[in-house]
Amino acid sequence: DQQVKQNSPSLSVQEGRISILNCDYTNSMFDYFLWYKKYPAEGPTFLISISSIKDKNEDGRFTVFLNKSAKHLSLHIVPSQPGDSAVYFCAASDYGQNFVFGPGTRLSVLP
Amino acid sequence: GAVVSQHPSWVICKSGTSVKIECRSLDFQATTMFWYRQFPKQSLMLMATSNEGSKATYEQGVEKDKFLINHASLTLSTLTVTSAHPEDSSFYICSASPTNRESGNIQYFGAGTRLSVL
Numbered sequence: 001d002q003q004v005k006q007n008s009p010s011l012s013v014q015e016g017r018i019s020i021l022n023c024d025y026t027n028s029m030f031d032y033f034l035w036y037k038k039y040p041a042e043g044p045t046f047l048i049s050i051s052s053i054k055d056k057n058e059d060g061r062f063t064v065f066l067n068k069s070a071k072h073l074s075l076h077i078v079p080s081q082p083g084d085s086a087v088y089f090c091a092a093s094d095y096g097q098n099f100v101f102g103p104g105t106r107l108s109v110l111p
Numbered sequence: 112g113a114v115v116s117q118h119p120s121w122v123i124c125k126s127g128t129s130v131k132i133e134c135r136s137l138d139f140q141a142t143t144m145f146w147y148r149q150f151p152k153q154s155l156m157l158m159a160t161s162n163e164g165s166k167a168t169y170e171q172g173v174e175k176d177k178f179l180i181n182h183a184s185l186t187l188s189t190l191t192v193t194s195a196h197p198e199d200s201s202f203y204i205c206s207a208s209p210t211n212r213e214s215g216n217i218q219y220f221g222a223g224t225r226l227s228v229l
Binding site for chain 2: 032034036041042043044045046049089091093095099101102103104
């Protein structure tokens with residue numbers, strides 16, 4: 001049973017437009033959510049996170065939105081750039097005890 | 112930001128030999144480190160949680176005697192793949208979570224190690 005789901009395995013977006021990556025979770029004990037970016041043959045890089053007491057966190061071109069009632073979070077990238085092309089993993093943590101990663105979404109930003 | 116160093120980045124070995132991979136947190140202490148494995152085009156698979164000064168906690172299906180983990184200090188964890196076979200060929204990634212909670216519950220990842228067993 002997947003506790004963290006990313007239902008879109010891939011996403012293509014035109015350069016300059018907004019990229020929206022979605023993530024759903026099932027465990028109500030999760031209190032901290034993170035997004036990671038990964039290039040092939042490299043380790044994931046931390047992008048942005050959000051605590052369950054917030055509904056939005058913004059850092060430059062990246063914004064994460066959390067809807068606790070729907071157990072849903074999304075990562076918005078605007079404007080999208082070709083260098084953003086990578087696999088994005090959503091992750092959830094329950095008070096730092098467990099980290100659960102989603103299966104990832106491959107983002108392709110087309111020039 | 113916090114840096115996790117992992118090496119070697121790539122290792123090729125003969126079947127039957129053992130390979131050690133090191134994971135170091137360079138500018139923070141990590142009571143807990145994690146070891147992941149990634150198959151091509153698949154997500155990260157947690158293998159084990161490494162706790163400083165105690166035995167690692169392995170995920171279901173991961174052989175403890177095959178993948179030996181030692182977390183000898185607050186900045187170093189090692190994964191040894193013993194008697195490696197071609198099916199062990201994979202991309203192994205470590206991560207560390209700062210003991211200092213000011214950083215929140217963020218895991219910082221190493222660059223990964225590509226293991227190729229001939």
